Structures are given as structure tokens and as C-alpha cells.
Amino acid sequence: MGKRVNMEIKKTPLYKLHQDCNAKFVEFAGYQMPIQYSEGIVEEHKFTRNHSGIFDVSHMGQLFIYGGDELIKDLEKIFPLDLKNLKLNHSKYSFLMDKDAGIQDDLIITKINEGFLIILNAACKYNDLRILKGLLSEKYEMVLDENRSLIAIQGPKSSKILNEVVVGVKDLNFMSGNWFSFENQKVYITRSGYTGEDGFEISISNDSADKLTRELINKGSKLVGLGARDTLRLEAGLCLYGHDLDKDKTPVEANLKWAISKERISKGDFIGSDIIIKQLNNGVSKIRVGIKPEGKIIAREKTKIFNQSDVHIGEITSGTFGPSVNGPVAMGYVENEFSKKNTKVFLEVRGKKHAANICSLPFYKKSYVKGVN
Amino acid sequence: MSEVKYSKEHEWIRLEGDIATIGITQHATEMLGDIVFAELPEKGSNVEKDGTAGVVESTKAASDVYTPVSGEVVETNPSIVDNPSIINQDPENIAWFFKLRIKDKSEMDSLMSKDEYDKFAKETTT
Numbered sequence: 001m002g003k004r005v006n007m008e009i010k011k012t013p014l015y016k017l018h019q020d021c022n023a024k025f026v027e028f029a030g031y032q033m034p035i036q037y038s039e040g041i042v043e044e045h046k047f048t049r050n051h052s053g054i055f056d057v058s059h060m061g062q063l064f065i066y067g068g069d070e071l072i073k074d075l076e077k078i079f080p081l082d083l084k085n086l087k088l089n090h091s092k093y094s095f096l097m098d099k100d101a102g103i104q105d106d107l108i109i110t111k112i113n114e115g116f117l118i119i120l121n122a123a124c125k126y127n128d129l130r131i132l133k134g135l136l137s138e139k140y141e142m143v144l145d146e147n148r149s150l151i152a153i154q155g156p157k158s159s160k161i162l163n164e165v166v167v168g169v170k171d172l173n174f175m176s177g178n179w180f181s182f183e184n185q186k187v188y189i190t191r192s193g194y195t196g197e198d199g200f201e202i203s204i205s206n207d208s209a210d211k212l213t214r215e216l217i218n219k220g221s222k223l224v225g226l227g228a229r230d231t232l233r234l235e236a237g238l239c240l241y242g243h244d245l246d247k248d249k250t251p252v253e254a255n256l257k258w259a260i261s262k263e264r265i266s267k268g269d270f271i272g273s274d275i276i277i278k279q280l281n282n283g284v285s286k287i288r289v290g291i292k293p294e295g296k297i298i299a300r301e302k303t304k305i306f307n308q309s310d311v312h313i314g315e316i317t318s319g320t321f322g323p324s325v326n327g328p329v330a331m332g333y334v335e336n337e338f339s340k341k342n343t344k345v346f347l348e349v350r351g352k353k354h355a356a357n358i359c360s361l362p363f364y365k366k367s368y369v370k371g372v373n
Numbered sequence: 374m375s376e377v378k379y380s381k382e383h384e385w386i387r388l389e390g391d392i393a394t395i396g397i398t399q400h401a402t403e404m405l406g407d408i409v410f411a412e413l414p415e416k417g418s419n420v421e422k423d424g425t426a427g428v429v430e431s432t433k434a435a436s437d438v439y440t441p442v443s444g445e446v447v448e449t450n451p452s453i454v455d456n457p458s459i460i461n462q463d464p465e466n467i468a469w470f471f472k473l474r475i476k477d478k479s480e481m482d483s484l485m486s487k488d489e490y491d492k493f494a495k496e497t498t499t
Binding site: 035036040041042043045227228230231296297298300320321323328350 | 406407409410428430431432433434435454458461
């Protein structure tokens with residue numbers, strides 16, 4: 001007998017608000033999520049870049065792990081981060097790897113007073129919890145908190161808008177956070193996001209999520225669906241788990257070695273470190289690159305990439321039309337020798353080969369706030 | 374008055390003499406969302422009823438455009454390739470896709486009238 005599985009599609013606490021705003025829904029990672037609202041993906045994308053967009057990312061996992069110095073040591077055996085030097089309320093991008101350095105999830109980990117808060121991908125969160133419980137035994141209290149929603153507000157006007165509702169957030173620096181108050185509720189806000197814009201992610205109790213979001217809308221921000229979230233993150237050169245990252249790819253292959261602590265590599269005592277060190281020393285056979293088609297053709301996930309001699313050298317992992325770039329954009333993995341910027345490649349779309357060039361990421365320049373004071 | 378008919382694949386077709394102008398319906402554009410790419414058949418090529426005769430892409434996905442009748446492509450509309458967003462703005466008028474010299478007018482008979490199509494579109498969405 002297997003475990004009973006609850007097959008019901010889940011809804012986030014903002015479901016009613018999405019309906020009120022005429023959302024088109026799709027099922028994503030077991031949740032009914034808005035793909036777009038009435039204005040459409042292109043307008044929502046541009047509004048985020050020029051003003052401020054609100055994203056319901058409540059389907060993502062918010063994992064609180066409680067513990068002190070021993071927890072830091074144990075987590076350093078798992079994540080390739082210098083966690084003992086991570087300051088209170090500061091965040092780092094990282095990944096959960098298997099022993100072959102295959103990426104099981106990518107995540108943001110933040111040092112909080114009582115331990116750590118880890119934001120996990122929706123489709124991976126239960127598996128991540130199972131893996132982490134296994135690795136940490138039962139030593140620490142771990143809560144995958146489903147009583148909290150996660151709301152992102154992104155774009156140049158977001159700081160001003162959110163600060164009108166939650167005073168003080170404008171003083172946060174990029175990749176850092178703090179506890180604030182909304183309607184006498186504790187909310188944890190970090191200056192972060194996944195669009196290439198300045199912005200914030202707000203962890204708030206489910207009961208208050210709708211009220212906060214409606215206030216942000218009243219101040220001039222607008223709801224933006226998963227469709228535009230995808231075009232925004234791709235223009236920003238950011239990876240989407242399950243597409244650009246998976247168990248068959250390592251952080252070195254994914255061109256994410258910047259996220260691995262040099263100090264931790266020198267010690268080499270985390271899960272997957274053998275492979276990571278080997279790949280850093282000897283190079284990798286395939287690597288993630290940006291790809292810009294020369295014409296208008298859109299090369300989507302699984303599109304085959306060929307070199308100038310018509311040899312198959314890789315595959316697209318994400319590809320779409322970038323509304324701010326006003327043209328097609330893509331990322332994919334190619335054999336290392338073809339990964340240099342401006343290398344000409346060919347993309348096979350509907351049986352025809354179309355010229356494209358390897359390019360640096362992002363396609364759209366970031367405007368993160370690094371220091372506000 | 375020229376006659377406009379509709380296909381189950383959400384194309385419209387307007388016949389004037391033996392020249393048919395073909396495009397996709399308002400309802401199709403609403404289902405697709407923002408159209409950001411369009412590809413048209415080659416001028417001078419022959420297309421067969423219910424065969425592929427173009428592609429439209431939204432930010433999310435690519436969709437084939439079918440031709441509801443057979444014929445030779447005599448003209449294509451370059452403005453939808455240059456500016457695909459006009460397909461969302463005016464799909465059943467300025468954003469036509471291609472014109473065919475049709476072979477067999479009787480192929481029009483199995484297509485739907487405006488009223489029949491509106492009913493069909495409503496039923497297939499819900």
C-alpha cells in the first residue's frame with residue numbers, strides 16, 4: 001500500500017484576488033496559479049520593468065530551520081557557502097546538490113536570528129525537505145511553513161510603493177532582509193527577486209496576504225502572472241529549475257560557480273565537492289550560455305543547437321520572446337569549445353536551421369540596489 | 374458582399390472570385406495571448422486543405438496555422454511578420470495572413486457561418 005496522496009489542486013491565499021483581477025489560471029507544481037491577467041504577458045512584463053509588478057509566489061517553499069553554531073556547521077556540509085560568515089539577515093543564492101554535484105534545487109538561504117530561512121522551488125519543496133531531514137537527522141526543528149504566503153514586488157517603483165505600506169523597507173540593501181510590521185503582524189522582507197529589477201520578497205501570514213497585496217495595488221503596483229515572470233527572469237539570465245537546472249547538471253556546468261564559496265572549495269567538505277573541484281580544475285564538457293537568434297525565430301526548450309559544420313553541440317533549455325529586448329532570447333547548454341561569446345551556432349526550429357550567436361548574460365541589464373545609504 | 378466563413382481550427386476565410394483571404398479569428402488571438410512571432414507560407418507554394426500554412430507564437434508557445442481550403446499562395450501579409458502585435462489588435466481585418474487562388478470552391482461548403490462559429494468557439498472554450 002502506498003501513501004495516500006491528496007490530489008486536490010491547491011490555491012494560494014491570493015486566489016480570490018487573482019480571480020477579481022481576471023487571471024487566467026494554469027496548474028503549476030500542484031497549485032492553481034495565474035499565468036496572466038487581462039492586460040497580457042507583454043504589458044505585464046513592461047509594467048514590471050518600468051513601474052512595479054506584484055507576483056504571487058506563495059507556492060514556493062519557506063523552510064525555517066532552527067539552530068545555532070552546530071546547525072551552521074551541519075549546513076556547511078550541505079551547501080557550498082561560507083555560512084559562518086553570513087551576517088544576520090543577509091541572503092545567498094545556492095543549491096542543494098547530490099553526491100555527484102547534480103542540482104536537486106536552487107534556493108535562497110537567509111540567516112535569521114533563530115537559524116535560517118530557505119526559499120525553495122514549489123515543485124521541489126517536499127523532496128528538499130525529505131532530503132534535508134535525512135541529512136540533518138532529527139537534530140533541528142524544521143518547519144516548511146504553509147501558513148505564510150510569499151509575495152514579490154519588483155521594478156523601479158517598488159521601493160517607494162512598498163515603503164508607503166511597510167515603512168522602512170527602502171533602507172534594505174540588496175540580498176538582505178529584516179522583520180517589519182504590517183497590521184501588527186510580523187512580516188519578513190528581503191530585498192531580492194528574480195526579474196533583474198530592484199524589488200522585495202515579503203513573507204507574510206496567509207491571513208494578511210490579500211490585504212497587503214490590495215494595498216500595494218492601490219498604491220500603483222499591478223499583479224503580474226507566471227508568464228511574465230518567465231520572460232523577465234530569462235531576460236535577466238536567471239535559471240529556472242526543471243529547465244535550465246536539473247539533477248543532470250552541476251553548478252559549474254550551469255555557469256553558477258560565482259555562487260560557490262572559494263573558501264569552501266579549498267576545504268572541499270560539502271556534498272558534491274569532489275566533482276565540483278574536479279570540474280573547476282579540469283573544465284567541463286558542456287556549459288550554460290546565453291543564445292541570441294539573429295532573426296526573429298523563437299527557439300524554445302529542447303531546440304537542438306548545431307555548430308558551423310552541422311554537428312549537434314547542445315540544446316536550448318529556455319527560450320522565448322523578450323519584450324524588453326524586443327526579440328527572441330534563449331539559454332542552453334553547448335559543448336565547452338563552442339561557448340565563447342560571439343560563436344556562431346545554428347538552431348533547428350521546425351526542420352530549418354537558423355543562425356544565432358552565443359552571448360553573455362543577462363540580455364537585459366540589472367538595476368539592483370546595492371547600497372542605499 | 375463577399376462571404377466570410379470559419380474553420381474549427383479558428384481561421385477565417387473571405388472569398389472574392391477565386392481569391393480567398395485567410396487569417397485567424399479574434400477568439401484564437403484571445404486564447405493565444407500576445408502574439409510575438411508569425412511565419413507565413415512561401416508565395417507561389419501550394420497548400421492543401423487542413424495542412425499547415427504558417428505559425429504564430431505567443432511568449433508561451435508556438436501554434437500552427439492551418440489553411441481551411443487548398444490553393445496556390447498568391448500573396449502574404451508582411452506587416453504581421455514585421456509587427457506581430459497587430460494580429461492581436463485587428464485579427465479579422467488588417468492582420469490577414471495569406472491569399473490563395475483556390476482550386477475547389479466546394480471546400481468552402483463544410484466551413485461554418487459566423488453564427489455557427491461563435492457558438493462553436495463558445496462551446497469549445499468552456
